[in-house]
Amino acid sequence: MTAIHLIFPEIALCALALALMVADLFVAPKHGRLLYHLAWLASIVTLCLIGLSISDAARYQGLGSLWSVDPMSQFFKMLVLLTTVLSLLMGLEYKDLPPARAGIFVSLLMFASTGMMLLVSSVDLLLTFVSLELISISSFILTGFEKRNPKSSEGAIKYFLFGAFSSAVMAFGISLFYGATGTTKLLGLTQAQTGGPLFILGLLLVLLGFAFKASIAPMHFWVPDAYEGAPTPVTAYLSIAPKIATLAAMLRLFAILLPAKVFDLTTLFVLLSALTMTIGNFTAMFQRNVKRLLAYSSIAQAGYILIGLVSGTVVGMEGVLLYSFIYVAMNIGAFSVAQAVASQSSGADPYGLESFDGLSQRSFGLALAMTFFLLSLAGIPPLAGFMGKFYIFQAAVQSGHIGLAALGLVNSVVSVYYYMAIAYHMFFKPAATEEPLSIGPYLYGGLAVAVAGVIIFGIYPEPLIASVQTSAQYNLP
Amino acid sequence: MTLAHYLTLSGLLFLIGIFGALTRRNIIGILMSIELVFNAANINLAAFNHFRHPGGVAGQAVALFFITIAAAEVVVGLALVLAIYRNTDTVYVEEFSLLKG
Numbered sequence: 001m002t003a004i005h006l007i008f009p010e011i012a013l014c015a016l017a018l019a020l021m022v023a024d025l026f027v028a029p030k031h032g033r034l035l036y037h038l039a040w041l042a043s044i045v046t047l048c049l050i051g052l053s054i055s056d057a058a059r060y061q062g063l064g065s066l067w068s069v070d071p072m073s074q075f076f077k078m079l080v081l082l083t084t085v086l087s088l089l090m091g092l093e094y095k096d097l098p099p100a101r102a103g104i105f106v107s108l109l110m111f112a113s114t115g116m117m118l119l120v121s122s123v124d125l126l127l128t129f130v131s132l133e134l135i136s137i138s139s140f141i142l143t144g145f146e147k148r149n150p151k152s153s154e155g156a157i158k159y160f161l162f163g164a165f166s167s168a169v170m171a172f173g174i175s176l177f178y179g180a181t182g183t184t185k186l187l188g189l190t191q192a193q194t195g196g197p198l199f200i201l202g203l204l205l206v207l208l209g210f211a212f213k214a215s216i217a218p219m220h221f222w223v224p225d226a227y228e229g230a231p232t233p234v235t236a237y238l239s240i241a242p243k244i245a246t247l248a249a250m251l252r253l254f255a256i257l258l259p260a261k262v263f264d265l266t267t268l269f270v271l272l273s274a275l276t277m278t279i280g281n282f283t284a285m286f287q288r289n290v291k292r293l294l295a296y297s298s299i300a301q302a303g304y305i306l307i308g309l310v311s312g313t314v315v316g317m318e319g320v321l322l323y324s325f326i327y328v329a330m331n332i333g334a335f336s337v338a339q340a341v342a343s344q345s346s347g348a349d350p351y352g353l354e355s356f357d358g359l360s361q362r363s364f365g366l367a368l369a370m371t372f373f374l375l376s377l378a379g380i381p382p383l384a385g386f387m388g389k390f391y392i393f394q395a396a397v398q399s400g401h402i403g404l405a406a407l408g409l410v411n412s413v414v415s416v417y418y419y420m421a422i423a424y425h426m427f428f429k430p431a432a433t434e435e436p437l438s439i440g441p442y443l444y445g446g447l448a449v450a451v452a453g454v455i456i457f458g459i460y461p462e463p464l465i466a467s468v469q470t471s472a473q474y475n476l477p
Numbered sequence: 478m479t480l481a482h483y484l485t486l487s488g489l490l491f492l493i494g495i496f497g498a499l500t501r502r503n504i505i506g507i508l509m510s511i512e513l514v515f516n517a518a519n520i521n522l523a524a525f526n527h528f529r530h531p532g533g534v535a536g537q538a539v540a541l542f543f544i545t546i547a548a549a550e551v552v553v554g555l556a557l558v559l560a561i562y563r564n565t566d567t568v569y570v571e572e573f574s575l576l577k578g
Contacts, residue, residue: 126538126539126542129542129543129546130542130546133546133549133550136550137549137550137553140553140554140557141553141556141557144557144560144561147560147563148564149564150561150564150565150575151575151576153557153560153561153564153565154561154564154565154573154575154576155576156557156560156561157504157557157558157561157573158573158576160553160554160557161504161507161570164508164511164550164551164554165498165507165511165514167546167550168494168511168512168514168515168518168547169495169514171514171515171518171543171546171547172491172514172517172518172521174518174539175487175517175518175519175521175522175525175536175539176521178521178522178525178526178530178535178536178539179521179525179529182529182530182532182535183535184535184539224576225576225577228576229575229576
C-alpha cells in the first residue's frame with residue numbers, strides 16, 4: 001500500500017521550494033525580500049494542509065509503505081513549519097545574508113523542513129536515512145551561507161565533517177540491520193528478530209546518527225561551532241527544528257516501534273540523557289558569547305527532552321511533545337533578541353555578553369522579553385518552560401527513574417546561573433550607548449508570538465495539554 | 478567466496494575509514510575516509526542480499542540510495558572546502574581556530 005496522498009503536504013512544500021528556487025532567477029536582487037514573504041506564506045499554506053488532515057482523520061491519516069501519518073507526526077510537522085515561518089521572519093531582518101541569493105536561501109530552508117516532516121513520519125530506515133540526509137545537506141549549505149565570512153565557512157565545514165562521518169556510520173548500521181532482519185522496515189519487528197550481535201550493533205550505529213542530529217552528548221562537539229558560525233536565523237532554525245524532529249523520530253523508533261519489552265535500551269538512554277544535560281549546562285556557564293551560550297543551553301534542553309523518552313510511558317511521550325512545543329517559543333525568542341541586539345552593537349564581538357550591557361535602558365521591552373525567555377528556559381514558574389519540565393520530571397518519577405529526575409532538577413538550578421548572567425548584563429550593567437534600540441516589524445511580530453506562547457501557556461496550559469494528549473497517538477504496526 | 482569473506486572486507490574498510498577520519502588532518506583525506514565507510518556499507522548490503530536474503534532486491538535498492546546520497550554529500554563538502562580555502566588559504570583542520578570556547 002503506497003498511500004501517496006498521505007504525504008501530500010510534504011510534496012506541496014517541496015514543490016513550492018523548487019518554484020522559489022526557479023523564481024530566484026527572475027527576481028532582481030533588490031526585490032529579494034519578496035521571496036522571503038512567499039516562502040513564509042508557502043509554509044503557512046502547508047501548515048493549513050496539515051490542519052486539514054487533523055479535521056478529516058479518516059481520509060488523511062494512516063500507514064503508507066514507508067511512512068505513518070498519525071496525530072503525533074502531524075503535531076511535530078506543525079512545530080517544524082512554525083519554526084520555519086518564525087526563522088524566515090528573522091531572516092527578513094538579518095542584514096548579513098547576500099540579497100542576491102534569497103531564493104536559494106529560502107528554498108534550502110524549506111527543503112530541510114520537508115526532510116524533517118518526512119523524518120517524523122518515517123517507519124522505514126531507508127526513508128529515515130534519506131530524510132536525515134536531506135536535512136543535513138541543506139543545513140550544511142545554510143550554515144556556510146555567508147560565503148565571505150570565515151566564521152561561517154569554518155562552522156559549516158566542522159558541521160559537515162561531523163555530519164558526513166555520522167551519516168556514513170549510520171549507513172553502515174543500516175546495512176547491519178538489513179543483514180540481521182532482511183528488511184529496512186521497522187514495523188512489526190518481533191523478539192526473535194531483534195536478538196543477535198548484528199542487530200544490536202546495527203541499531204547502536206543508527207542511534208549514533210540520530211544522536212548527532214539531536215546533539216546528544218558524545219556527538220555534540222559540532223554544535224557550538226556550527227551555531228556560532230551560522231547566520232543567526234539559521235542558528236535559531238537549527239537549534240530547534242532538526243532537534244525536535246530527530247527526537248520525535250527517536251521517540252517513534254525507540255519507544256513505539258521497538259518498545260522496551262522487545263529491545264531494551266533504557267539504561268543507555270538514561271546515561272545519554274544524564275551526560276547530555278550535565279555537559280550542556282556545565283559548559284554553558286563559561287561562555288562569553290551569547291550564541292555559544294544558547295548553543296550549549298540547547299544541548300542541555302535536548303537532554304531534558306530525552307528524559308521523557310527514557311520513561312517510555314504515555315506521560316513521558318506527552319512530555320516530549322509538550323516540551324518540544326514550548327522549546328520552539330522560548331528558543332526562537334531568545335535568538336530573535338540576540339539578533340536584534342547584535343545588529344546594533346559596535347563591540348568587537350557583536351554577540352558577546354557585553355553587547356547586552358544596559359539593554360533595559362535602551363529598550364525595556366526587549367530586555368523584559370529576553371528575561372521571560374531565559375526564565376522559561378531555566379524552568380521557573382509561572383512560565384511555560386516550567387510546565388514542560390514538570391511534565392517530563394513527573395514522567396521520570398512515575399516510571400521509577402528518580403535519580404534521573406533529581407539530576408535534571410540539579411541541572412535546572414545550575415542553568416539559572418548562566419541564564420541570569422545575561423539578565424544581569426541587561427539590567428545592572430551601564431549601557432555603552434544611550435541610543436534606543438529599534439527592531440524591525442517582522443522580528444517584532446515573531447517576538448510577540450514567542451512572548452505570548454511563553455506566558456500564556458505558562459499561566460493557562462490546559463489547552464496545550466489537551467492538544468498534546470490528543471496528539472500523543474500513533475499507528476501501531 | 479562466502480559471506481564471511483565479504484564481511485571481512487567490509488569490516489576492514491569500515492575500520493580503515495573510521496581510523497582515517499579520526500586521524501587525518503587534511504579535509505580531502507577525511508572525505509576519502511568517509512567514502513570508505515559508505516562503501517563498506519554498500520558491500521555489506523549487496524553481500525547480505527545475495528547470501529542471507531536472496532528473495533528480494535531490497536538490499537541492492539538501499540545500496541543505490543546510499544551511493545547517490547554519498548555523492549550528493551561529497552559535492553556539498555567539496556563546495557564548502559572551496560569556500561573555506563578562499564577565506565583561510567588552508568585545508569588542514571587544525572588551522573581552523575576562529576571558533577572555540
